[in-house]
Amino acid sequence: MSGHSKWSNIKRKKEITDAKKSKVFSKMSRLITVAARDGGADPDMNPTLRLAVDRAKQANMPSENIDKAIKKGSGALEGAKFERVVYEGYGPYGVAFMITTLTDNRNRTVSEIKNIFSKAGGSLGTPGSTSYIFDSLTFEPSFRIALESEEQLKKIENLEEALEDQDDVQEIYSNYEL
Structure with missing residues (x-):
């Protein structure tokens, strides 16, 4: 004992x-x-x-x-003012991502998301870089990218997990499939 x-x-x-x-x-x-x-x-x-x-x-x-x-x-209580911001980027293997966030500090959030993308081998895009892939109401992708191996899937899932662990992130949309 x-x-x-x-x-x-x-x-x-x-x-x-x-x-x-x-x-x-x-x-x-x-x-x-x-x-x-x-x-x-x-x-x-x-x-x-x-x-x-x-x-x-x-x-x-x-x-x-x-x-x-x-x-x-x-407005009855003082507190941080949150705003909804949508970030777009590409992960490994050309997988498109749209990330909706609620943040009180845009600069902090964009640097954290950019860091997550770069560590995963992707890049944060400019507004409109991936939005054409997703429906504006349902965020359903117009086409999907097929991942060919478990290793590729694991890399994309690690990126999604890292994004979900970020406090400001609310929803993540992507266009990959097995």
């Missing part, structure tokens, strides 16, 4: 679950804030806000945090 204690085991598990919850709650909070800012603070009159609140409740986000995010979005 030497070398470990019950509390250290609990603490380690708790740290992992708390980090996951924190990441989800911060994304939900941003969605709620922007939805409240764009369409009003009443979930009955704002379907985007209602959907964001429902998703937050499904993720077990505390009601206090939801109310605080709505108040920030409606």
